[in-house]
Structure formats: structure tokens, C-alpha cells
Amino acid sequence: MSSKNYKRVYVWELPVRIFHWINVLCITVLAVTGFIIADPPAILSGAEASESYWFGTVRVIHFGAAYIFFFNMILRIYWSFVGNRFAHWKSFLPFSREMRKNIKHVLKVDIMLQHDKTHDVRNISVGHNSVAALSYVALFVVALVQVFTGFGLYSDMSGWWLPDLFAWVVPLLGGDFMVRTIHHVATWVFIFFTLVHVYLVFYHDWLEGRGEVSSMFGGYKFVSEERFRKEGLADMPQKTPPAEAPKAETNPAT
Amino acid sequence: MAFERNTQETYYESIIRQGYSRRDFMKFSTYIAAYMGLETSAIGQVAKSLETTHRIPVIWEHYQECTCCSESFIRSDHPIVADIILDKISLDYTLTLMAASGHQAEAAKHATMEKYKGEYILCVEGSVPMGDDGNYCCIAGRSAKDLLIEAAEGAKAIIAWGSCACNGCVQAAYPNPTQATPIDKIIKNKPIIKVPGCPPIGEVMAGIIVHLITFDRLPELDNIGRPKAFYAKRVHDSCYRRPYYDAGLFAETFDDQNAKEGYCLYKVGCKGPMTYNSCGTIRWNNGVSFPIQSGHGCIGCSEEDFWDNGPFYERMTGLAGFGIESSADTIGKVAAGVLAGGLAAHAIAANISKRKELRDSIRTARENEKKFES
Known part of the structure; x- marks a missing residue:
């Protein structure tokens, strides 16, 4: 395999990265507090109820994190209209033939671990690959389910109009019990998603060596030079790497 | 006979004629206004309405039910409810309480339906079996479905008493062999007040009737048709054990020290957090107690499908079709x-x-x- 020159490309803009990590934090907090609310631990305490409020605190954290999760999601939707091409809403749905071809490639090479007959550099995605993009769409749908069922359950306790917008969800689904069950079960989808998502990030980082893991911290990915001629990525604003790391620009790897 | 009662008599006149004093009447007006959630300034309006309103004819139908709603109603706190509103004045037809029976009773009903077409209130207790042409519940040789459609035709409004009429209750639980169907799934063109509960609280039932008399319109309903005054809050939100919940103090079993201390019954299956009713505020048996106060979790009897929503004594997220013991968390793990x-x-x-x-x-x-x- 010939040695390639890689160029640093700014893929994940700062709002995308902030969204990602706030989302990580919110989902973690919401899942942990959610499971505590569903099945509180047995605490045998002689304390009077008037001196203790821990369960109420857990619920406050859950509801607060839910609001942050929700508004964070709204900001990400906004950014999918004004952000760069990798953050754009169009990059999440397989509209083009290339994207549909990419789905086949990823399923074949990365999921089923087969090998392409001919090497095509365009198969290596710069932003999301098309299968990953679909998984984020699916996660977005599950997040919506959580928002609707969560705020639906919460609306009765709230005096604010925002949660009240979701009050219709409870009667639609036939009562609190069903809504709660859906809310609870959907939490597991986030857990399954996280397992697969983190694994695949490591997988791509290990096999492709283009900075998949670190890209969500710094925003940069490394793209082979031959790719630029083919897709005109060079038009994109390139950040010159800091002087103390000159190797980054033309780091010869595989 | 029932249909020959003097309908020109006002509620007040009937009450006085029954031997109650003006003072009793005013006490009743105050008490029922309080239950209806009205402010004290509205007591006068309630009293005045009862003084001036001629009684509304009521037909009370019984289909697939256990009559616990009627039992609850006649055990309502104040004797005027049982004596006047229900028994002596208003009811033109009710299988349980009317003196007439057989052909006489049916004649009374038909007379009311014709004479007060478009004016009478139809109270329905029980669900209607739709399976096998409705043959699972027949009264006077006719199916409940037939009778309901006939009685609803000329009704001004329908009150669906209890969980049977509102959501089918136990006979509509899986697999629902008779296809027990709530009233609002059959009658679509009439205003329906749903008063779920197995049974509903007697004061709630009385409050709704007095609301109809006083204001001559339906009480404010939520988006599934329940009066907001009584079903806007979860039992959990008005429960006197709520501070234990917020403090994270729970009974683990029914016989542990925590249960004796009166801690929250959340973990032993209390459905209070999912159940909309007034048990925590109005309570039962003249305000003496309610299930949670007596040490038993709420079973959620005013919620749809409460028989199918998992065991009464476990807090779980049941998933139908995955076996009885498996919960969502087990499957998830x-x-x-x-x-x-x-x-x-x-x-x-x-x-x-x-x-x-x-x-x-x-x-x-x-x-x-x-x-x-x-």
C-alpha cells in the first residue's frame, strides 16, 4: 500500500462538538437518574422526611437535564441548517446515489468485514458515513420519543406552557402507565446505541488512522491528498496547524 | 309510579318536603360547593339554582357492571345526596333503586324518554358487550347495545359512571371475551362526562350532578372527558405520604419497619403516581380514609387498562408478550x-x-x- 499524504480538515465545528458533549452528559445523567427514579435504592434511615429530600433532588436533576437535552437538540437542529456540509441535515439522509452506494460499502466492508475488489478512496467518508448518519437519525427519533413521553408525563406537574404543549401525549397513548413504559424502554435504546457508537468510533480510528476519536475534541480529521483532487475538498478553509506540530500537515502514514 | 312524579317541583321544594330544614339545605349547598372546587362566593349560586331549578329527569342504565358506582353514590357523605338527588327525585329509571319493576319499570323509562326528549340526562353504569351481537348482556329481552343507542338518542348529555363505562374495567381486561366496550366508543354524537374509578367517589358523583343543575352545562372536562375539578391531579400529587417519596423513604415490603412508619408505598406497587383521581383530597367513606392511608398502595382503578398494567404489588415496567416475570430492565440487561x-x-x-x-x-x-x- 502506497504511503499517503494527509491533510487536516476541519470537520466538526465547535457548536457540533459542544452539542455532542452536552448530549453525552445529558444522556448519561438522564439514564442514571431515570433508573434511580424507576427503582429507588433501599435506604433504611431513621431520618425524618422533613430533613431529607434526596429523591426529590434526583428528580430535579432529571427534569433539569431533560430541559438541557431538549434545548441542546433544538440548537443542533438550527446548526443543521447553518453549519458546514458535515453538520448539514442533508448529510444525514441518503438523498444522493453516492450516499446510497456508501451504505452498501459500509455494510459490506465495515459491518460484514468483507473486502472491496477495487480500492476507491471516496468510500472513506470524511464526515459521517451514510450508515452512521442513519443511526443518528434513528437516535434523533428515539430522542423525540423521550421528549414527547417525558414532557407528557411532566406536563401535569408543570405550570409552564412548554411542557404543557406535550400534555396530549398521555391520553393519546392511553394513560401514564403506557407512557412511562415507553419512556423507560426507550432509555435502553440509548444504551445500545452508545455501546455500538463508541465501539465503531474506536474501530474506525484503529483501522483508518485518521483521527476519528480525537476529531470530536479538536474538530479535525485527516483526509488523504488524492481525495482533494477528486472532490474539491481543498476549497474548504484549511486551518494551518500550529507551528510546534509541523508533522501534522504532511504526516506520512499508511 | 316514577314517571308521575311532579317534575315542576324544584330541588329545594323537594328537599324541604322531605323534612330537611333550610339550615340543612344551606349546609348541603356549602359542602357540595366545596367538593366542586368552587369558591365560597359561589355557594349562593348553588343554593339559588337548587331553589329555582326544576329537577332534571335522569335515566340511569346498568349494563356490564357490579353496581358499586350506585353503592358509592348512595353512601355519599351527605344524606341529601342519597335521599333527594338520587332516590326520591331525580331518577326516573334505575334498576337498583326504583320501586317499580318489570313492565312497569320499562314503561316508566319510555315515558320519560318520550316526554323529556332532548332534556333528560342519561347515566350509564357499566360497559356494553359488543361481541356475539351483544348477547352477553340483555335487559328486558334486549341487548345492552340496543338499549344504550335507544336511550342515548334523546339524551341531553351522558354521564359514564365508573371505569366500566369509561374504559371497560375488568371485563375489558385481556382477552376481553365479551368485547366489553366503553360508552364513548359507541355513542359519538352526545356530550359524555367520564367519571372513572372502581367505583368513583360518591362526593365526586354528587358534585357532577349538582354542577349540571347549578350551571346548566357540563363541568370543565380534560381532553379525555373527565371533569377537571376531580381528575386533574394524580393521587400521588395530593397524597399525604408524598413527603416520604421526595425524601426517598420507601416501604420495601408491607411488613417492614418502613411500612409501619408510614413511608411511601411506591416500591410495593402503588399506582398513585400514574393515577388521576381525588382520593388524596376527598377520600372515602365520609372522608375517613383512602387506600394509601390504610396502608395499601393505589391500584390505579380510575386509569384505563389498570387490570392489565402489571401486578398491583410490584413496581415494574411490564412488557406484554415477554413472559410474566421479565421486565424491560431484565430484557435490556x-x-x-x-x-x-x-x-x-x-x-x-x-x-x-x-x-x-x-x-x-x-x-x-x-x-x-x-x-x-x-
Whole structure:
């Protein structure tokens, strides 16, 4: 395999990265507090109820994190209209033939671990690959389910109009019990998603060596030079790497 | 006979004629206004309405039910409810309480339906079996479905008493052999007040009737048709044990020290957090107690499908079709384990399958390391 020159490309803009990590934090907090609310631990305490409020605190954290999760999601939707091409809403749905071809490639090479007959550099995605993009769409749908069922359950306790917008969800689904069950079960989808998502990030980082893991911290990915001629990525604003790391620009790897 | 009662008499006149004093009447007006959630300034309006309103004819139908709603109503706190509103004045037809029976009773009903077409209130207790042409519930040789459609035709409004009429209750629980159907699924063109509960609280029932008399319109309903005054809050939100919930103090079993201390029954299956009713505020048996106060969790009797929503004594997220003992969490844990195993297998397979590329890239990187000028 010939040695390639890689160029640093700014893929994940700062709002995308902030969204990602706030989302990580919110989902973690919401899942942990959610499971505590569903099945509180047995605490045998002689304390009077008037001196203790821990369960109420857990619920406050859950509801607060839910609001942050929700508004964070709204900001990400906004950014999918004004952000760069990798953050754009169009990059999440397989509209083009290339994207549909990419789905086949990823399923074949990365999921089923087969090998392409001919090497095509365009198969290596710069932003999301098309299968990953679909998984984020699916996660977005599950997040919506959580928002609707969560705020639906919460609306009765709230005096604010925002949660009240979701009050219709409870009667639609036939009562609190069903809504709660859906809310609870959907939490597991986030857990399954996280397992697969983190694994695949490591997988791509290990096999492709283009900075998949670190890209969500710094925003940069490394793209082979031959790719630029083919897709005109060079038009994109390139950040010159800091002087103390000159190797980054033309780091010869595989 | 029932249909020959003097309908020109006002509620007040009937009450006085029954031997109650003006003072009793005013006490009743105050008490029922309080239950209806009205402010004290509205007591006068309630009293005045009862003084001036001629009684509304009421037909009370019984279909698939246990009559616990009627029992609850006649045990309502104040004697005027049982004596006047229900028994002596208003009811033109009710199987349980009317003196007439058989053909006489049916004649009374038909007379009311014709004479007060478009004016009478139809109270329905019980669900209607739609399976096998409605043959599972027949009264006077006719199916409940037939009778309901006939009685609803000329009704001004319908009150669906109890969980049977509102959501089918136990006879509509899985597998619902008679296809027990709530009233609002059959009658679509009439205003329906749903008063769920097995049974509903007597004061709630009285409050709704007095609301109809006083204001001559339906009480404000929520979006599934329940009066907001009585069903806007969860039992949990008005429960006197709520502070224990917020403090995280729970009974683990019914016989532990925590249960004796009166801690929250959340973990032993109390459905209060999912149930909309007034049990925590109005309570039962003249305000003496309600299930949670008596040490038993709420079973959620005013919620739809409460018989199918898992066991009464366990807090679980049941999933139908996955076995009785398995909850969502058990399934989730197993699935997460299987998934993690699958990912580990995929990681190993990836390293084997892509060994050539990996070998190449690792070799190049090692060479680069040697060439590196320090």
C-alpha cells in the first residue's frame, strides 16, 4: 500500500462538538437518574422526611437535564441548517446515489468485514458515513420519543406552557402507565446505541488512522491528498496547524 | 309510579318536603360547593339554582357492571345526596333503586324518554358487550347495545359512571371475551362526562350532578372527558405520604419497619403516581380514609387498562408478550450483554479480516518512526 499524504480538515465545528458533549452528559445523567427514579435504592434511615429530600433532588436533576437535552437538540437542529456540509441535515439522509452506494460499502466492508475488489478512496467518508448518519437519525427519533413521553408525563406537574404543549401525549397513548413504559424502554435504546457508537468510533480510528476519536475534541480529521483532487475538498478553509506540530500537515502514514 | 312524579317541583321544594330544614339545605349547598372546587362566593349560586331549578329527569342504565358506582353514590357523605338527588327525585329509571319493576319499570323509562326528549340526562353504569351481537348482556329481552343507542338518542348529555363505562374495567381486561366496550366508543354524537374509578367517589358523583343543575352545562372536562375539578391531579400529587417519596423513604415490603412508619408505598406497587383521581383530597367513606392511608398502595382503578398494567404489588415496567416475570430492565440487561459480546466478536473478526491492511499500516508507521529526526 502506497504511503499517503494527509491533510487536516476541519470537520466538526465547535457548536457540533459542544452539542455532542452536552448530549453525552445529558444522556448519561438522564439514564442514571431515570433508573434511580424507576427503582429507588433501599435506604433504611431513621431520618425524618422533613430533613431529607434526596429523591426529590434526583428528580430535579432529571427534569433539569431533560430541559438541557431538549434545548441542546433544538440548537443542533438550527446548526443543521447553518453549519458546514458535515453538520448539514442533508448529510444525514441518503438523498444522493453516492450516499446510497456508501451504505452498501459500509455494510459490506465495515459491518460484514468483507473486502472491496477495487480500492476507491471516496468510500472513506470524511464526515459521517451514510450508515452512521442513519443511526443518528434513528437516535434523533428515539430522542423525540423521550421528549414527547417525558414532557407528557411532566406536563401535569408543570405550570409552564412548554411542557404543557406535550400534555396530549398521555391520553393519546392511553394513560401514564403506557407512557412511562415507553419512556423507560426507550432509555435502553440509548444504551445500545452508545455501546455500538463508541465501539465503531474506536474501530474506525484503529483501522483508518485518521483521527476519528480525537476529531470530536479538536474538530479535525485527516483526509488523504488524492481525495482533494477528486472532490474539491481543498476549497474548504484549511486551518494551518500550529507551528510546534509541523508533522501534522504532511504526516506520512499508511 | 316514577314517571308521575311532579317534575315542576324544584330541588329545594323537594328537599324541604322531605323534612330537611333550610339550615340543612344551606349546609348541603356549602359542602357540595366545596367538593366542586368552587369558591365560597359561589355557594349562593348553588343554593339559588337548587331553589329555582326544576329537577332534571335522569335515566340511569346498568349494563356490564357490579353496581358499586350506585353503592358509592348512595353512601355519599351527605344524606341529601342519597335521599333527594338520587332516590326520591331525580331518577326516573334505575334498576337498583326504583320501586317499580318489570313492565312497569320499562314503561316508566319510555315515558320519560318520550316526554323529556332532548332534556333528560342519561347515566350509564357499566360497559356494553359488543361481541356475539351483544348477547352477553340483555335487559328486558334486549341487548345492552340496543338499549344504550335507544336511550342515548334523546339524551341531553351522558354521564359514564365508573371505569366500566369509561374504559371497560375488568371485563375489558385481556382477552376481553365479551368485547366489553366503553360508552364513548359507541355513542359519538352526545356530550359524555367520564367519571372513572372502581367505583368513583360518591362526593365526586354528587358534585357532577349538582354542577349540571347549578350551571346548566357540563363541568370543565380534560381532553379525555373527565371533569377537571376531580381528575386533574394524580393521587400521588395530593397524597399525604408524598413527603416520604421526595425524601426517598420507601416501604420495601408491607411488613417492614418502613411500612409501619408510614413511608411511601411506591416500591410495593402503588399506582398513585400514574393515577388521576381525588382520593388524596376527598377520600372515602365520609372522608375517613383512602387506600394509601390504610396502608395499601393505589391500584390505579380510575386509569384505563389498570387490570392489565402489571401486578398491583410490584413496581415494574411490564412488557406484554415477554413472559410474566421479565421486565424491560431484565430484557435490556440481557440485550446489552449480547450486544457487548457481539461487538467484542466483531472487534476480533475485524482484526483478523483486515490483518493485511493493519500489518501494512503498522509497518509503515514503524518505518516512519525510525526515519523520524529527533
